[in-house]
Amino acid sequence: xxxxxxxxxxxxxxxxxxxxxxxxxxxxxxxxxxxxxxxxxxxxxxxxxxxxxxxxxxxxxxxxxxxxxxxxxxxxxxxxxxxxxxxxxxxxxxxxxxxxxxxxxxxxxxxxxxxxxxxxxxxxxxxxxxxxxxxxxxxxxxxxxxxxxxxxxxxxxxx
Numbered sequence: 517x518x519x520x521x522x523x524x525x526x527x528x529x530x531x532x533x534x535x536x537x538x539x540x541x542x543x544x545x546x547x548x549x550x551x552x553x554x555x556x557x558x559x560x561x562x563x564x565x566x567x568x569x570x571x572x573x574x575x576x577x578x579x580x581x582x583x584x585x586x587x588x589x590x591x592x593x594x595x596x597x598x599x600x601x602x603x604x605x606x607x608x609x610x611x612x613x614x615x616x617x618x619x620x621x622x623x624x625x626x627x628x629x630x631x632x633x634x635x636x637x638x639x640x641x642x643x644x645x646x647x648x649x650x651x652x653x654x655x656x657x658x659x660x661x662x663x664x665x666x667x668x669x670x671x672x673x674x675x
Contacts, residue, residue: 529627533613536592540611544632546625547576548614553603555584557611573606582607596623596634 531544540557550573573581588602599621603611618625622635 531630531632533593536594542611542613544613544625546615546618548612551601551603551614551617552608552612553587553605554611555605555607558587558605571604
């Protein structure tokens with residue numbers, strides 16, 4: 517008898533965010549130090565020439581990546597509030613939301629549930645509310661004093 521084992525297609529655990537305004541797809545990569553835009557897409561849309569930059573970007577394997585400057589954008593992801601950021605324009609295949617953006621905007625990357633959201637702490641600060649838990653221990657002396665004060669405040673008995 518012959519038995520065949522068929523492996524399921526690998527599940528991608530990568531998270532992408534789509535900018536609702538530009539249609540640009542960003543890979544969320546907390547391991548990338550900086551956030552990047554695709555040079556070909558940005559430069560062709562702006563009809564401008566590539567300019568060398570002093571910024572130094574390297575791929576994970578150490579290969580240098582050509583950088584062509586920076587571009588400030590306001591990105592509109594449907595799960596987050598609009599966010600302004602200055603991205604590095606580089607010769608990459610995928611636009612990247614890196615650790616710089618994640619840290620600055622206090623985002624939480626939840627791979628288990630394939631989502632990105634703003635830290636609850638950040639949301640509370642934006643709304644001006646702070647939650648605190650206070651533990652109050654029972655105070656024997658406070659209870660005794662409270663009873664003593666009550667006896668002192670009683671009106672005298674008049675016949």
